[in-house]
Amino acid sequence: MRQQASHRPDISQTGVLFDRVRTQTRKLTAPLLPEDMMLQSMEDASPAKWHLAHTTWFFEEFILKPRVGGYASPDDRFAFLFNSYYVQAGPRHARDKRGLVSRPGVDDVHAYRSFVEDAIRDLMNEDRDDADEIAALVELGCHHEMQHQELLVTDLLHGFSFNPLMPAYRDPGPVAVAREIPLAFTSHDGGVSEIGHAGEGFSYDCEGPRHQVFVAPYRLANRPVTNRDWIEFIDDGGYDTAPLWLMDGWAARQREGWEAPLYWWRQDDAWWTYTLRGPQPVNPDAPVVHVSYYEADAFARWAEARLPTEAEWEVAARDTPIDGNFLESDVFRPLPGGGFWGDVWEWTQSPFTPYPGFRPPEGAIGEYNGKFMINQLVLRGGSCATPRAQMRPTYRTFFYPHQRWQMLGLRLAKDAS
C-alpha cells in the first residue's frame, strides 16, 4: 500500500492519530473475556487477540525493525505468529490455525502492544531526517489498524454466532428508530469523468491513480436496500428462483442452503437476527446487511434494476453527505439518518482490478492491496463498524462474492431511461 506522493502527513497530527487509534482498539476488546479473544470460526476470520497482535507487528515490522538500530522485539517468534500474508516479510503461521495459539495470552499481547507503542512514540519524538517517512508509515499503520478494528468486531460476531447462548458483545440498550424512506432514483448524466483519489489526505495505493473513465447516463437509488425490501424478495420466492441468480451464485445458494441473510432466522412469524447487541428483531427500515454479492445481484435482477459500477457510485457519492447519525468509535451506529451513504458497505458490480497505471510500492508493503486484485468485487461506502477516518468516496474495499460476514449491503442502479 502506498499513499499518494503528494500527501504529507504532519508528525504531530500523526502522533495524535496514533494515540487515538491504539486506544480505540483496546477499548473495543474491553467487554471481552480472554476466552472470547481466542475465537476463530473460519479461515476468513481471526481471533480478537490476533488482531491486537498483528496490528502491533505491523508497526514493528515496517517501522521499528528497519529504522531503530538494535531494536529487539519482546519475542522474535511473534514475527512468524503475527504476520498475516506478507510473503516478503518472511514465513508465517497458517492462517486457519490462528485460533490454536493460546500463548502468548491476552496479557502478554497487551504487554507487546505497550512495548511497541512506547518504541514508536520514542521514535516519533526523535529529531530525524526520515521523520516524514516515519510519519507516513505511522499514518499507514493507523489506517491499517482501523481496518482491523472493523474486522475485529465482525469476526467476533461470527465467532459468537456458533455459540447457542448467543452472547451480546454489548448491552442492547435503547435502539434508535429508523423511519421508512421511500425509494427514489436520481438521474446522473454520463460522459468522461475522473475517479480515484486526488492526493489530498490519506489514501491507499489502490485508490489511485486518479484517471478518466467513460460513464453512460444512469440512475442511482437515494438509499440502500432495506430489510423491508429484502423481506419482500424472500416472500416473493427470490431464494428459490434460479433464473434470478448467476450460475455460481445459484450453486452457492444451493450448497450453503441460503434462504435469508446471514444470522437471520424465523421465530413466531417474525424475522430475527443475531447482532453485536445479541438477538434482535429485524428492523424493517434499516439497511439490509450480511448479504453476499450473489444475493445482492439476484435481488437487483428481481427488482428490475442492477448494481452500480464503482465509477457510477463514486461520481454520485462525492457530492453527497455521509449519514449524519454517525458516531465515531461506536460500532453500534445502526440506522440511516439523512445522509446518503455510510451505514452499510455497498456491493458494486465492479471486480476489484487495478486502475490504469497502478503500480504497487516496492517491497512487502506492496502486497497490501495489489495481490488481491482477482476474484473479488469492490464495495463502497462504510458501515456502522467503520471508523470515520476510513470513510471517503474513493475508498475501495473488496470481498469475494460468496462472503457475508462483513457489514455488506447494496444500493440499486438503473440505466438512464
Added chain:
Amino acid sequence: MRQQASHRPDISQTGVLFDRVRTQTRKLTAPLLPEDMMLQSMEDASPAKWHLAHTTWFFEEFILKPRVGGYASPDDRFAFLFNSYYVQAGPRHARDKRGLVSRPGVDDVHAYRSFVEDAIRDLMNEDRDDADEIAALVELGCHHEMQHQELLVTDLLHGFSFNPLMPAYRDPGPVAVAREIPLAFTSHDGGVSEIGHAGEGFSYDCEGPRHQVFVAPYRLANRPVTNRDWIEFIDDGGYDTAPLWLMDGWAARQREGWEAPLYWWRQDDAWWTYTLRGPQPVNPDAPVVHVSYYEADAFARWAEARLPTEAEWEVAARDTPIDGNFLESDVFRPLPGGGFWGDVWEWTQSPFTPYPGFRPPEGAIGEYNGKFMINQLVLRGGSCATPRAQMRPTYRTFFYPHQRWQMLGLRLAKDAS
C-alpha cells in the same frame, strides 16, 4: 444468447452453414472409438458423445419443439440427459456424471443427430412466416455447435491425458516449423473508443451493445508469448517466486503443484508436451498454451509488463489480420504465420462483465452468456481448435482463472512509456 437486431441471416446461406457445421462435427469424431467417446475426466469437460448429442438437443429444444406441431423426439428422456445448464429448459442430468451415460450408445446418438437434421432441413424448406426467426435460430445453433467442436477436442485431449499410453488423436504427420519472431511493442493512442459488435454478421449477445470506453495510451506486443519465453520464466524460478503471483494464484500453484504449463514434462533434459498428435517436444517458437490466468499474470509481472484489457486488445486487433496459416476444419493448425492473432486464446485482465446496457434475451436462451458474468476473465482471439467462423475481434470467450485445459495463452501489454 441473442443476435443483434440489425443482423438478418439468409435462409439459404444458413442451410449451407448448417450442413457444413454438422458434417464437420461428425468428421471430428471419425478417428475415435466408442470407448474414447465416453471419456469425462473432470466436471469441466464432457464426453465427445455428449457433445454430439447436446448440440443436437439444442436444435430440438429451441427450434423443433416450439415450432413443429406434433414434433416427437426419438426419446423424450434425451431432453433430461442432454440439456447442459439451461434451468428454464427443465431439469437436467448431473454435469459430473455425463461420463456414466453409456446408453444411448454412439450409434444411437448418430441416429438422433440424423433424425433432428432431417427435421431441421424439412422445416427450413417450408414456406413459413417465421422463416427469418428460424434462420436466426439455426444460425445460432450452428455457432453454438462450433463452440462445442472446440470443446470436443480439448475435452478429449484432457481425457486421453490420463491414459499412460498417451494415445494420438491423429497421426502426427509433418509438423509445420515456426520461426522465431522477435518481441516488439506497438504504441496505441488512447482516448474514447467504441468497442463491441456493430451488428453486421453473427455475434453473441455478450458482444454488445457497442459502447464507448476511455482507454489510456498503451503498447501491445506484436505476438503472443512463446514457449521459448515461457521456458525462460521457468528457468528463472518464476514458479517459485511468490511475489510474482496474485494471492489466489499462488494458492492454486501450491495446491496443484504447477511447475510448467499443463501437459508438459521434462525428459532427457528437454521439455515435452502431450498433444492431439501424441507426445511432442515443445516447439520453442509456438505460442505457449495451456496456461491459467494465474500463470499468465505472474509471467507478465515477471516480464515487467501486464496483460491487456479487452478494450485495448479489441482496438488493436480489429485493424490487423488473423494469422494466415489458418486452415478451416483443421484442429491442428499449429503455428504462427504472419498474422497478428488467431493462434491461441489470449488472456486479458478484464473480468467477464456485462457491457453497459446489456440485456440478455427472454427465456432459456437468455442463459447463454449472462449467467456466467462472474468470477471469469475474458480471452480474445482464437486457437488452432477454433472454427474460422468463430473468430472476430469482438468475440469474448471466458474461463475461470485456474483453468488450463483449453488452448489458452497470452500477449503482453504495457502502459505508454
Added chain:
Amino acid sequence: MRQQASHRPDISQTGVLFDRVRTQTRKLTAPLLPEDMMLQSMEDASPAKWHLAHTTWFFEEFILKPRVGGYASPDDRFAFLFNSYYVQAGPRHARDKRGLVSRPGVDDVHAYRSFVEDAIRDLMNEDRDDADEIAALVELGCHHEMQHQELLVTDLLHGFSFNPLMPAYRDPGPVAVAREIPLAFTSHDGGVSEIGHAGEGFSYDCEGPRHQVFVAPYRLANRPVTNRDWIEFIDDGGYDTAPLWLMDGWAARQREGWEAPLYWWRQDDAWWTYTLRGPQPVNPDAPVVHVSYYEADAFARWAEARLPTEAEWEVAARDTPIDGNFLESDVFRPLPGGGFWGDVWEWTQSPFTPYPGFRPPEGAIGEYNGKFMINQLVLRGGSCATPRAQMRPTYRTFFYPHQRWQMLGLRLAKDAS
C-alpha cells in the same frame, strides 16, 4: 493367496476349469456395448473392460512371465494398466482413473485375452517338472477370475444406475416367484469347534489354518432377512431411530441420506428397485440385498436379535444344503428355494482378521487377502452372482461396513434362550 498345502489340483481338470471360466467371463460381457464397458462409477468399482484385462494380466504376471522363457507380452504397458493392487508386482495405474482408459479398446482387450489363453494352454500341454505348481496357479487364476465375474456384474449395475434411462443388462423375462417362508430359529449347542478349510479342494489362504474356537450356545434363523421384513423395519421408522444404530452407522446414514437399501425408490405407493433386469417391483419374499453392515446391524437390533459370528455361521452352514435354485453361470438366480444359504451374501459381526497361525505366502501373491485384514467385516454364503465353484462353507468374503453395491444381505442370530 495360497491354497492349502495338502490340496493338489489335477492338470487336466484344471484345463477344463480354465476353459469354462474364461468362456463364462466372455459370455458375461456379450450383452454389453463397448461404451458400457467403460463405466466406472466410483473408486470401489471397475469397468468391465478392466476386469477382462486384469484377470488376464493375473495369468500373465504370475505364470507366464516367471515360467515361460522369452515370453513377450502383447504390450508391456498392460502390466502397469491392469495390476490392481499388488505393490510387489510393480507400480500401477490409479484405481479411480480406470474409467479413463479408453485404449486399449474392447477389441484389443479380447485379443490380449486370446493371446494369453493360448500361451497358458501351450504351457499346460508341455511336459514339465513344475506342472503341479502351474496347475495350482492356473486354478488360483480361475478362482480369482470367478471373483471378478461377480464384481463385473455388480460394478456394471452400479455404473448403469447413474443413467436415468435405467438400462437392463438382460431382458427381464419371467421372474421366478418366491414363496414366503416363516421365520424360525434353530438352536445350536456351543463348545469347542474347528472352523476353517480342511485342505480338500481349492481354498484361499485366509480360509485357514483350520483351528479351534469356543462358541457359546446360540440360535440361527432358517432363512435370510427378506424384503418383506425390511419394509417392516422401514415402516417402523428404523432409518430414523438413532439408538438402533452404531455411532459410525448413524453418521453414514445421515451423510448419505439412506432411507432404504441401495437402488430402492417409492413409486405409486410401492417399493421398486433397480436390478440387472432393469427396474422391478420389490419382491417381498426375496432376500433383502444391497444393505450395508450398518443397516444390517441396526435391523438386527430392531428385531431384538443380532448378526451371527462367522464361526456360528460356518458351524451351522456346513451341514446344510446350498439353495437348490442355483443355476451355474446365471447371474439372475434370484429367489430362495429350499436350501439354507447361497442366495445372498450374509453379513456376520466378525471383523476380517487373520485366523490363528495365518501366514500369507511369500511375494506379491501374498497380498491377495492378508493386507485387507483391517476395517472390513466377513460375509458368508454367496449370491445369485456368485459362481457355484466359489460357494463353500469356509469361504470368507469381506467388505467395509458402509458398502452396499455388492449383493449383501443378512441372517439373524440370537443367544441361546
Added chain:
Amino acid sequence: MRQQASHRPDISQTGVLFDRVRTQTRKLTAPLLPEDMMLQSMEDASPAKWHLAHTTWFFEEFILKPRVGGYASPDDRFAFLFNSYYVQAGPRHARDKRGLVSRPGVDDVHAYRSFVEDAIRDLMNEDRDDADEIAALVELGCHHEMQHQELLVTDLLHGFSFNPLMPAYRDPGPVAVAREIPLAFTSHDGGVSEIGHAGEGFSYDCEGPRHQVFVAPYRLANRPVTNRDWIEFIDDGGYDTAPLWLMDGWAARQREGWEAPLYWWRQDDAWWTYTLRGPQPVNPDAPVVHVSYYEADAFARWAEARLPTEAEWEVAARDTPIDGNFLESDVFRPLPGGGFWGDVWEWTQSPFTPYPGFRPPEGAIGEYNGKFMINQLVLRGGSCATPRAQMRPTYRTFFYPHQRWQMLGLRLAKDAS
C-alpha cells in the same frame, strides 16, 4: 455403561472417590490460562473447558435431574452444550465446534462444577431408598471423569502442538532415567480360558460378560516396544516399505506423510519429540508412544512378530504387576520400571466387538460403549496419563486405527514356536 450386577459400591467410599476425582480434575487445569482451555485442534479432541463442564453435566444429567425433585440447573442450555454423544439425552452441540464456545467462561464453568458438586454431596448425605443406585451412578461418573482426565491432557498436548512456541504444560524438571531392558518372549500355554471382568470392583459394561475363549499357545514380549526399537524401524526404511503395511495403513501413511511417530522431528541428527514438558530429546529406552495401529502393525511385521489378541494380553497380564514407577495423579510418570504393563496403551490386533452375551443397559447410559463397537481396535494397559483406578487387566480402551494423539504404543507377540 453398566457395572456388573454383583458389584455394590459403598456410599461413603464413593464419597471419598468423588472428592478425590473432582479435586484432581481441577488440579490438572491449574497450570492453564483461560486461553489454553479454549483449544480444540480437531474434532477428536475437546477443549479443557469442555471436559470440565461435560464431566459435570454427566452427574447432573444421570443423577440430579432424574432423582432430585425440583432440581434446577444453573443454566438449562448447558445440557445442549455439554452432552457429548448421548442421543437419548437429547440434542447436542456440534462436536467440532466445541472450540467456539467462549461463554460460559472458565470461571462460570468452575461455578457450575461447584454447584453440581454440592448437589451431589447433599444427595449422598440423604437417607434414601435408592442410595445404592446413587452410589453406583456416582462411582460411574467418577470413572467417567477419570477417562476425561486422560483426554484432557492428551487433547491439550495436541492443541498446544499447533503453536510454534511449543509451550510446556508443566516445568520439565528432572526426567527419570530409563534403563535398557533386553527384549525377551515368555511362552504361554493355550487352551480354553476365561476372560472379562469377574464382578468384583468397578468395571465398564464392555468388560463383561466374563466368558470362555480358546487361545492357541503363544509368546509375549516382556516389555513394550521402545523408542530405540522404533528408530531401528525408521532407519531400516520401515515407513517406505509398502509390503509391511496393511492396505489402508499404507494409504494413511501416504496421505498423512507419516515418517515417524506423532510429534517427532529431526534436529541436529537427533530425534526430538514434543511433550507435556515441552520439546524433549527422544528417550531411547522409553516405550514408543503416539503411534497408530497401522504403524504398530507394520512394525510388528517388520520385527517378524505380530500384535497380541486382547485375550492373549489379558491372560498374560492378570498375573503380572503394573509398573512400579506409577505415581497417582501425575501425568508425567514417564518411564518403565520393573512392572509388566501400565506405561503405555498397547494396541492389540482385536477389533472392539461385544463379548458373547453383551447387552448394554437401557437408556442413554447404554450408549456409553456399545455404539462404538465398529471400526475400532482394543488397546490394553494404561499410560502415564491414566489414573491408577482405571488400570486393570480387563479394561478395554479403543481407538480408530489411524489415531495417534493418545498415549498409544505396542508390545510384540508371536505364535508358539
